[in-house]
Amino acid sequence: MKIVVLGAGAWGTAVAISAAARHGVTLWTRDAQQAVAMQAARENARYLPGIALPLALSVSAAPVPGLISQADLVIIATPMSGLRGLLTQIGHCTAPVAWLCKGFEAPVSSPFGLLAHEIRAQVATNLIAGVLSGPSFAQEVARGQPTALVAASEHASVRDALVQAFHGPTLRVYANDDIVGVEVGGAVKNVLAIATGLCDGLGLGLNARAALITRGLAEMTRLGVALGARAETFMGLSGLGDLVLTATGDLSRNRKVGLLLAQGQTLQQAVASLGHVAEGVYCARTVVQRARSLGVDMPIAQGVVALLDGQFQPSEAVATLMGRGPTAELA
Secondary structure, three states, X not given: OEEEEEOOOHHHHHHHHHHOOOOEEEEEOOOHHHHHHHHHHOEEOOOEEEEEOOXXXXXXXXXXXXXXXXXXXXXXXXXXXXXXXXXXXXXXXXOOEEEOOOOOOOOXXXXXXXXXXXXXXXXXXXXXXXXXXXOOOHXXXXXXXXXXXXXXXXXXXXXXXXXHHHOOOOEEEXXXXXXXXXXXHHHHHHHHHHHHHHHHHOOOOHHHHHHHHHHHHHHHHHHHHHOOOOHHHHHOHHHHHHHHHHHHOOOOHHHHHHHHHHOOOXXXXXXXXXXXXXXXXXXXXXXXXXXXXXXXXXXXXXXXXXXXXXXOOHHHHHHHHHOOOOOOOOO
């Protein structure tokens, strides 16, 4: 296969490295100097230092339309904020397209933020597309450590292309046609990871962490089902799997934000120290807005938004959640 990966951040580089073990891959960056530097050094020194780029992987800053014209598969590896622009650019593409980003877009043409497949429906109606998601840290995928992902699309051709591109000895790819559920899981887990990082940073204990993850999964499922997802999707890789990884893993940027807030840093200080995008910071408000528009109760996500907006101190956010009235577990 000829695969083009649009976006040379940590995750885009990692999936490009993984696919290049069996296919020809072009990794695109909008920065021509970065392309030259990566091609010469054979590594992404900024995002994945010390991990060599395979010989079958080339780096380019060429115009996107020409670059994808002969591709068998196109992967978009930008943050959510860059997805709309790239989808607009490649709307003519006849090859299967999949994005890696997780989150809700900030409101643009509607009163609430959209999921990635909803953006595609607005700006690139002819694309045959889907998402590659699941519990995965870029460093581990790039190093060839065992990982399992889910390829979600309503189109079997997209699911099949993603399995063919990435399924191998160290990376398993499972197919799923519930793109709504997979995208909701990928978006909401980032918000919940901030809450879990806060919990750990305040030293509240493992009982509290387990409670947050479990109740967070219930919030995620409620929102997903209200948007048309299947409840069982949230028991899979893109729901429970991604939530556990992001909420507990030391490589999680969103968890790190919660830890730093618990230590007394401001949101601006916490985000600046990461050096990478923490999607949960940017999509927490849109998650809550979308939930409210559907009448879905998400108290943990609401508490994260109040914390990020400076309405609560870390300890106050926890006290507010613990002070809620009793309710049935499955309500």
